[in-house]
Amino acid sequence: MHRFIINKQQQNNGDFEVHNATTGCSFMPQLQNQVELGFHDDCSGAVAKAKAANPTLRINGCYYCCRACHTS
Numbered sequence: 001m002h003r004f005i006i007n008k009q010q011q012n013n014g015d016f017e018v019h020n021a022t023t024g025c026s027f028m029p030q031l032q033n034q035v036e037l038g039f040h041d042d043c044s045g046a047v048a049k050a051k052a053a054n055p056t057l058r059i060n061g062c063y064y065c066c067r068a069c070h071t072s
C-alpha cells in the first residue's frame with residue numbers, strides 16, 4: 001500500500017495531480033498544498049477516490065510518480 005496526496009494547486013493544463021507520498025516525487029507540492037488521499041494499492045485507487053470527492057475537477061496522475069494514471 002502506498003500513501004497518495006493530491007495537489008490543491010491546479011496545473012497549467014487544468015489538471016489536479018495525484019502524487020505518491022510513499023515513494024516521493026521530485027514534483028511533490030508544498031505541504032500546505034497537499035490533500036491527503038490515504039493508502040491505496042496503486043494510483044488508480046487514489047485517483048478514483050479524489051474523483052469521487054471532487055467530481056467536477058480534472059484529476060490526473062503525476063507523470064513522474066503515477067505514470068500508470070497519467071492521461072493528459
Ligand SMILES: [Zn+2]
Pocket residue numbers: 018019020024025026027028062063064065066
Ligand atoms: Zn509526482
